[in-house]
Amino acid sequence: MLLELAGVSRWYHTRNQVIHVLNGIDLSIDTGEFVCLLGPSGCGKSTLLKIIAGIEPANRGKVLCRGRPIQGPGRDRAVVFQQPALFPWLNVWDNVAFGLKMQRVPRALRQRIVERYLELAGLSAARRLRTYELSGGMKQRVAIARVLATDPSVVLMDEPFGALDAFTKEQMQDLLRNVWRTTRKTVFFITHDVEEALFLATRVVVLSPRPAVILCDRTCPFSTHGDADGRVVRSSPEFIRMREEIIGLIRGAQAAPF
Amino acid sequence: MRARSLTGWMVPVAAVLLWQVLGDAGVITTRVLPTPWQVLHAGITLAHSGELWQDVGVSAARAGIGFAIGAGTGLVLGLLNGIVPLASRLLDSTIQMIRTIPHLALVPLVILWFGIGETAKDFLVALGTMFPMYLNTYHGVRSIDPGLVEMARMYGLRGFALYRHVLLPGALPSILVGLRYALGVAWITLIVAETISADSGIGYMVMNAREFVQMDVVVLGIVLYALLGKLSDLAARGLERWWLPWRVTVGGEEA
Numbered sequence: 001m002l003l004e005l006a007g008v009s010r011w012y013h014t015r016n017q018v019i020h021v022l023n024g025i026d027l028s029i030d031t032g033e034f035v036c037l038l039g040p041s042g043c044g045k046s047t048l049l050k051i052i053a054g055i056e057p058a059n060r061g062k063v064l065c066r067g068r069p070i071q072g073p074g075r076d077r078a079v080v081f082q083q084p085a086l087f088p089w090l091n092v093w094d095n096v097a098f099g100l101k102m103q104r105v106p107r108a109l110r111q112r113i114v115e116r117y118l119e120l121a122g123l124s125a126a127r128r129l130r131t132y133e134l135s136g137g138m139k140q141r142v143a144i145a146r147v148l149a150t151d152p153s154v155v156l157m158d159e160p161f162g163a164l165d166a167f168t169k170e171q172m173q174d175l176l177r178n179v180w181r182t183t184r185k186t187v188f189f190i191t192h193d194v195e196e197a198l199f200l201a202t203r204v205v206v207l208s209p210r211p212a213v214i215l216c217d218r219t220c221p222f223s224t225h226g227d228a229d230g231r232v233v234r235s236s237p238e239f240i241r242m243r244e245e246i247i248g249l250i251r252g253a254q255a256a257p258f
Numbered sequence: 259m260r261a262r263s264l265t266g267w268m269v270p271v272a273a274v275l276l277w278q279v280l281g282d283a284g285v286i287t288t289r290v291l292p293t294p295w296q297v298l299h300a301g302i303t304l305a306h307s308g309e310l311w312q313d314v315g316v317s318a319a320r321a322g323i324g325f326a327i328g329a330g331t332g333l334v335l336g337l338l339n340g341i342v343p344l345a346s347r348l349l350d351s352t353i354q355m356i357r358t359i360p361h362l363a364l365v366p367l368v369i370l371w372f373g374i375g376e377t378a379k380d381f382l383v384a385l386g387t388m389f390p391m392y393l394n395t396y397h398g399v400r401s402i403d404p405g406l407v408e409m410a411r412m413y414g415l416r417g418f419a420l421y422r423h424v425l426l427p428g429a430l431p432s433i434l435v436g437l438r439y440a441l442g443v444a445w446i447t448l449i450v451a452e453t454i455s456a457d458s459g460i461g462y463m464v465m466n467a468r469e470f471v472q473m474d475v476v477v478l479g480i481v482l483y484a485l486l487g488k489l490s491d492l493a494a495r496g497l498e499r500w501w502l503p504w505r506v507t508v509g510g511e512e513a
Contacts, residue, residue, distance in 0.1 A: 055408070073412045085405030089427045089504045099413045102423070130504050150413070 002186055003029040008061035010047055020211035021047050034180055034187045036197035039207030045190045049158050053079050078152040080160045084143035086131045092142055093127040099150035113149050120179050121145040137168040154186040173199055174230040177223055194246050198222055208253045215253055292474040300474035317459040324383025325444045332388040336395025361385040362450050374455040386447040387440035398432025399425055431505055438494040445487040
């Protein structure tokens with residue numbers, strides 16, 4: 001098992017009360033899975049991702065990566081945030097190459113790897129551009145290429161397409177799905193968009209409102225077995241049926257909180 | 259672009275020409291202001307005798323040494339306090355307190371301490387340039403996008419590598435603003451210090467000329483200060499263009 005979370009709880013102290021965010025989360029993620037974590041906003045999805053990334057500690061419970069407890073950020077767990085943090089003083093190529101350079105990967109190999117992921121992300125023509133010359137979607141593609149280039153064990157994505165317009169968002173989903181079908185990287189992806197989750201994931205995990213528990217955990221066939229064309233998948237009857245089912249589940253949980 | 263930069267020169271050139279014409283016509287008497295031609299002539303004479311180069315050299319050396327000490331200290335303190343929270347808590351409020359003292363008010367005290375020699379000038383210039391450099395460096399490091407630092411940590415960057423690859427380039431735009439500002443302060447400080455007391459340098463040349471009512475040399479000194487100030491500002495702008503090609507300023511290159 002690549003990632004193992006057992007009984008993970010997290011709470012915050014405010015001035016006069018304790019806010020329970022996560023309440024005993026059990027979750028195991030295997031190599032090659034694309035797990036989408038769905039849930040209403042403010043339910044603690046990002047907190048869970050930060051715990052896995054090692055940015056925040058869990059108050060209780062076990063968090064293991066390859067059987068070892070997570071104690072801090074590490075290069076085996078790379079994160080793509082909603083706001084792509086690109087280095088403005090580097091161009092696209094150097095941003096993608098940054099992590100490899102820091103890991104002292106030899107130049108020739110570095111060039112091959114960067115070329116490969118620039119091409120996968122559709123950025124080959126943009127390699128010499130500065131970050132201020134890029135659109136929001138392109139920046140996010142650079143962030144994804146940069147993360148994939150260092151070959152982490154798992155890629156953590158925190159609503160990476162949340163700030164993009166609807167049209168760009170759909171393009172990015174198609175791109176990410178294709179990239180994943182080629183690389184089969186393990187991905188842990190947070191979103192509040194049910195369609196996005198179903199379209200990308202091999203497995204969809206739904207969290208309840210705070211204090212969050214896992215409402216359901218379902219395998220999802222559309223990314224592996226679905227058509228290569230995104231539009232065909234999104235409008236297929238099975239896709240729509242499953243979407244309605246999960247939306248119903250989230251609505252029900254909000255109506256009757258725990 | 260060429261035509262545009264020429265447009266900027268039209269007004270100053272016209273003003274100098276008008277000045278010359280009015281001076282020749284006797285509207286502006288030489289007792290008030292010598293003509294541009296007379297100033298230029300004085301410059302050429304002094305350049306021939308070698309006096310000009312000596313005085314300019316002395317003044318430039320004072321500005322350079324004082325700036326190197328002051329701006330260097332400001333830079334180091336700014337980086338230190340920006341990166342190490344303990345240092346900032348320990349030192350920042352003290353520095354801010356000292357900063358409120360106008361450094362030119364220290365001129366009498368500095369003369370008592372160091373006399374009118376080089377040390378006094380270097381000290382004043384160093385004191386004046388330290389704070390703009392410190393403030394801008396500190397602010398530059400503090401205002402780096404925390405997302406970038408988090409990203410770098412995820413790549414395993416720590417200590418010097420983090421500083422070298424993220425903190426320094428991130429703070430550089432602000433550091434260069436401090437540098438330009440400090441250069442301006444350096445020249446102003448020097449003018450005041452040299453005018454009050456000196457036995458060499460441009461200020462000395464001007465005060466000496468005043469004694470003999472050599473109006474052309476007095477104006478020449480003022481023009482020299484202006485030119486040297488402009489020259490060092492141009493150098494700082496050159497650095498900006500060289501180091502920060504990724505910076506876009508609103509409205510093009512003029513900042």
